[in-house]
Structure formats: structure tokens, C-alpha cells
Amino acid sequence: MTLATSFKGLLRRPDLIQSQGYIGGRWLNAISGTDMAHAKTPRHECSWSSLGHTYTVTDPSLDTPLGHVAAMTAEDTHVAIAAAEAAFQDWKKTTPTHRGAILQKWDRLLRENEADLGMIMAKESGKPIAEAIGEVSYAADYLKFFGHEALRSEGFMIPSHANGRRMMALRQPVGVCGMITPWNFPIGMLARKVGPALAAGCTAVVKPAAATPLSALAFAKLGEEAGVPAGVMNIVPSPHESAAEIGRTLCETPQVRKLTFTGSTTVGKQLTKQCAATLKRVSMELGGLAPFIVFDDADIPAAVEGLVQGKFRNTGQTCVCPNRVYVQAGSFDAFAEQLVARVAQLKQGIAHERGFDLGPLINPGAVDKLTGVVAEAIAHGAKPLLGATPSVLGPAYMTPTVLTDVTPAMRVAQEECFGPIVALQKFHTEDEVVAAANATEMGLAAYCYTKDLGRAWRMSENLEAGMVGINVGLISAVQAPFGGIKQSGLGREGSIVGMEDYTELKYVCMGGLA
Numbered sequence: 149m150t151l152a153t154s155f156k157g158l159l160r161r162p163d164l165i166q167s168q169g170y171i172g173g174r175w176l177n178a179i180s181g182t183d184m185a186h187a188k189t190p191r192h193e194c195s196w197s198s199l200g201h202t203y204t205v206t207d208p209s210l211d212t213p214l215g216h217v218a219a220m221t222a223e224d225t226h227v228a229i230a231a232a233e234a235a236f237q238d239w240k241k242t243t244p245t246h247r248g249a250i251l252q253k254w255d256r257l258l259r260e261n262e263a264d265l266g267m268i269m270a271k272e273s274g275k276p277i278a279e280a281i282g283e284v285s286y287a288a289d290y291l292k293f294f295g296h297e298a299l300r301s302e303g304f305m306i307p308s309h310a311n312g313r314r315m316m317a318l319r320q321p322v323g324v325c326g327m328i329t330p331w332n333f334p335i336g337m338l339a340r341k342v343g344p345a346l347a348a349g350c351t352a353v354v355k356p357a358a359a360t361p362l363s364a365l366a367f368a369k370l371g372e373e374a375g376v377p378a379g380v381m382n383i384v385p386s387p388h389e390s391a392a393e394i395g396r397t398l399c400e401t402p403q404v405r406k407l408t409f410t411g412s413t414t415v416g417k418q419l420t421k422q423c424a425a426t427l428k429r430v431s432m433e434l435g436g437l438a439p440f441i442v443f444d445d446a447d448i449p450a451a452v453e454g455l456v457q458g459k460f461r462n463t464g465q466t467c468v469c470p471n472r473v474y475v476q477a478g479s480f481d482a483f484a485e486q487l488v489a490r491v492a493q494l495k496q497g498i499a500h501e502r503g504f505d506l507g508p509l510i511n512p513g514a515v516d517k518l519t520g521v522v523a524e525a526i527a528h529g530a531k532p533l534l535g536a537t538p539s540v541l542g543p544a545y546m547t548p549t550v551l552t553d554v555t556p557a558m559r560v561a562q563e564e565c566f567g568p569i570v571a572l573q574k575f576h577t578e579d580e581v582v583a584a585a586n587a588t589e590m591g592l593a594a595y596c597y598t599k600d601l602g603r604a605w606r607m608s609e610n611l612e613a614g615m616v617g618i619n620v621g622l623i624s625a626v627q628a629p630f631g632g633i634k635q636s637g638l639g640r641e642g643s644i645v646g647m648e649d650y651t652e653l654k655y656v657c658m659g660g661l662a
């Protein structure tokens with residue numbers, strides 16, 4: 149199966165499908181690399197050809213291969229870093245207006261091609277097509293927002309401590325930035341990192357997730373058309389087997405001055421350690437275990453709807469998805485009943501076909517892992533109100549599942565469950581639920597439904613999370629600072645602070661003045 153055949157008739161612009169990496173403004177095959185024919189993961193099986201190493205990208209909806217993409221390695225990454233370092237010398241000298249205009253054009257190109265980009269994303273990631281197109285628009289919003297923010301990266305004057313001196317702080321770009329992005333938001337997370345980096349005058353080397361290189365390469369293709377100069381953004385697609393060596397290269401190469409990562413906490417910690425040797429700046433957007441708390445005084449139908457929107461976004465594969473649902477005893481039964489009725493209405497099917505709310509998970513392995521978590525919960529006393537049965541749709545599908553009688557010790561309440569599982573726990577008092585919600589090392593998002601204004605403020609202040617939704621289940625927005633506390637991450641992306649991590653503040657003291 150070739151990429152051209154897989155996408156035949158599905159795209160207005162078939163040229164958005166790129167199978168080569170993008171380095172120094174050129175579309176390149178993998179240099180060569182190790183012989184990956186013996187790679188352990190059959191889903192990313194690699195092959196050798198005159199075109200260089202390639203690996204297979206899969207459609208999780210149909211469980212079929214889509215085609216082959218360049219299997220780049222550390223060797224290609226070094227070339228990309230050198231290209232980014234060379235490009236930085238000119239890019240940092242361009243005006244913010246110039247950089248902003250390129251980002252604005254890129255924003256427009258993303259919107260013009262949203263149907264094609266959505267299709268590419270739906271095919272390789274299994275994200276339902278309407279949601280995938282929504283993500284393209286979300287990504288474009290980041291480019292637009294940081295296109296404007298480029299003009300606002302201001303330093304400041306400092307009142308001098310001595311006559312004849314002037315003191316100021318300049319904002320300057322950090323330099324080459326390494327970026328490692330996940331499969332669950334294949335374009336959104338790229339735009340959230342590349343937008344502020346380029347706006348600040350930095351250059352980038354991106355390692356997209358193995359499962360979703362096509363979205364990243366199509367994004368780069370439109371960046372090229374928008375006028376992003378050669379070497380300013382480089383994309384190094386690779387199979388999972390090369391992730392560790394590429395990650396280490398980005399972390400340990402001194403010319404890379406910053407690393408930004410979105411993904412699991414385990415990998416984030418490893419990358420942070422690897423960055424220590426060169427004392428690199430790091431931004432980490434890691435796993436969540438979000439509590440979703442419903443008080444008796446809440447609008448129960450609104451809370452049910454908020455939970456369904458938040459939990460089932462991207463078929464439950466979002467770091468801010470509610471993971472532990474706490475409902476107060478007085479409304480527990482009504483909430484559970486309404487929830488089950490609502491979840492039963494969700495339609496699941498082939499991601500690139502219209503009309504489905506849920507798609508497959510990223511791969512059959514993810515289904516196996518979550519099936520084990522659900523089975524363990526049931527073995528320890530949890531009761532399925534819905535689902536918990538194998539899907540007939542294919543190996544990467546998981547039936548939407550609602551469990552009750554969940555206890556804090558169960559894995560379903562302890563581990564980030566990237567899938568369509570709702571785990572219900574009952575609580576009695578505000579103090580009890582705040583303690584339970586905070587009893588974790590994770591602190592990304594938290595949600596609370598209540599009509600009591602005092603309680604809304606207390607919960608906003610007492611929940612240990614980087615982001616809190618009160619009476620709302622979807623909180624992501626380009627204007628909002630996105631990020632976690634505790635072991636959910638370091639730094640904030642998006643919003644008016646989103647460029648700070650890509651700039652250095654340089655203090656200048658000028659003496660000998662009258």
C-alpha cells in the first residue's frame with residue numbers, strides 16, 4: 149500500500165502528503181541509519197530501499213497500513229540541528245512584523261486546507277473527522293495569536309541606580325529549540341510550540357510522534373508555502389525505535405538551547421534528566437489525572453454534558469480529560485443514570501467518515517492496556533453500568549465504558565486512562581473530595597460543578613492543578629496559559645506568557661553617559 153493509493157480521491161491537494169523529512173528547506177530521505185529490519189514493533193516495521201529507511205504508518209480505524217515515511221535517526225537529527233543553527237543567524241535578525249506576517253499567512257493556509265489536513269489526521273490518528281478539522285482550526289488560532297504576539301515581545305527600561313548610566317532589559321530569542329510532540333494532537337501541539345518559537349525569533353527541530361508524521365509534514369509543507377525560510381523549521385519523522393536516540397540527541401547537543409515536550413510523565417522526566425548536562429531550558433507538558441467533581445448543588449444535566457464533552461474528546465485520549473469522577477452522594481444515582489443514557493447515544497466508527505463521535509484508540513495495544521485496567525477494577529468490586537465488553541468494530545476500538553463503585557486504590561483511578569472510560573466514585577463532604585482529588589502527584593487539570601459561588605472560589609483555589617474548570621468541561625483556548633503543576637509539567641504554553649519560554653531576558657547597563 150502506498151500513501152498515494154491510501155489517500156486517492158480523499159484530498160483536494162494530494163501534494164500535502166509528504167513521505168520525506170523536511171530539513172534545511174529540503175524534502176529528504178533518511179540518510180541511512182541502522183538496519184531496522186529487525187525492529188521489535190511490527191506496527192512500525194521498517195524496511196530498507198533505495199530511498200533510504202522507511203517505516204509503516206497505520207490507519208487505526210481500519211487496522212491497515214497507509215504507506216511508508218522516512219525513518220530518520222540521530223544522524224538526520226544532527227543535520228537538522230545544524231540547519232536550524234545556521235538559519236537562526238538570519239531569522240533572529242528579522243523584524244517581528246516580518247515573522248508575524250509569515251505566521252498569519254500560515255494560519256490562513258491551514259484554514260484553507262482544513263478539510264485535507266483533517267482527513268490526514270483522521271486517517272493516521274483515528275481522531276473523528278469533525279474533531280480533526282476542529283484541531284486544525286485550533287492550530288491555526290495559535291499561529292494567528294503568536295503572529296500578533298510577535299509584536300509584543302517587549303523588554304523594559306530600568307530606573308538607574310547611578311548617574312551617567314542607563315539600564316534596560318532586552319528580550320532575545322533562546323536559539324534552536326528541540327520539540328517532541330504527541331500523536332493525540334498531531335498539528336495542535338506543533339502549532340502551540342512552533343508558533344511562539346518562530347514569533348520570538350527561534351528556530352526549531354521537531355520530532356513528531358511515530359504514529360502521526362503525515363500531519364506534521366503537511367503542516368510543514370504549508371509553512372514552506374507561507375514563507376518560513378529554509379532551516380527555520382525542520383521535521384524529523386521516525387519510527388518509535390528511534391525516539392530515544394533522537395530525544396537524546398536533542399537533549400545533549402549544546403547547540404539546542406531549549407527542549408519542549410508534550411507526552412507521558414515517564415518520558416518527560418527522562419528528557420529533563422538528559423537536558424541537565426547542557427543545562428537546557430525545558431518545557432514539559434505531561435500526563436494528567438484530572439478530577440471531575442459534581443456537588444449536589446450543581447446543575448446535574450449540565451455536569452453530565454460537561455463530563456461527556458471533556459471525557460470523550462479524542463475518544464478519551466487527551467491529557468486534560470477527566471480521569472477520576474467524584475459525585476456527591478445526594479445526586480450520585482441521578483447523575484449516573486443520566487450519564488449512562490447520554491454515553492449510550494455516542495456513535496463510534498471509522499474516524500475519517502462523517503457522523504461519528506468516537507473513533508478507535510491509537511493502536512490495539514492501547515485497547516489491551518485499558519481492557520486490563522477495566523478487568524482489574526471489576527475484579528476488585530467495580531460494576532459496569534455500560535460497556536466493558538469487547539468492541540466488534542476492530543482491534544483498535546474500545547467500547548465506551550462507565551464504571552461505578554470505583555475505589556481510589558484501583559488502577560482506573562490511579563493511572564492516566566487514555567480511552568473512553570468513566571470511573572465514578574461517591575463522596576460526602578467538600579473537605580473529603582478536595583483531599584481525594586489532591587491525593588496524587590499529578591496536577592494538570594481539574595473540574596468542579598457547583599452553583600455555590602463561595603464553593604466555586606474555594607475549589608478554584610484549593611484544587612492542586614495548573615488549570616481549573618468551574619461548571620465547564622472544555623477549558624482549552626489559545627488565550628489561556630496551558631500547563632500543569634506537580635509532576636504534570638513545567639512551564640506554560642499559549643496565552644500572553646506563551647512566548648516567554650522562548651526568550652532570554654538580557655540586562656544591559658550602559659555607563660559613561662552624561
Ligand SMILES: NC(=O)C1=CN([C@@H]2O[C@H](COP(=O)(O)OP(=O)(O)OC[C@H]3O[C@@H](n4cnc5c(N)ncnc54)[C@H](OP(=O)(O)O)[C@@H]3O)[C@@H](O)[C@H]2O)C=CC1
Nearest residue numbers: 329330357358388391392395411412415434435467564566
Ligand atoms: N500529556 C499528553 O498530552 C500525552 C500523554 N500521553 C500519555 O502517555 C501514555 C503513553 O503514550 P505514548 O505515545 O507512548 O507517550 P510518549 O510520551 O511515549 O510519546 C510522546 C512523544 O515522545 C516520544 N518519545 C517516546 N519515547 C521517547 C524517548 N525515550 N525519548 C524521546 N522521545 C520519546 C514519542 O515518540 P514515538 O511516538 O516515536 O514513540 C512521542 O513523540 C498515554 O497512554 C498517555 O497516558 C501520551 C501522549 C500525550
Ligand SMILES: O=C(O)CCCC(=O)O
Nearest residue numbers: 332333410466467468624
Ligand atoms: O492532550 C494533550 O496533549 C494536549 C491537550 C490539547 C489541548 O486541550 O490543548
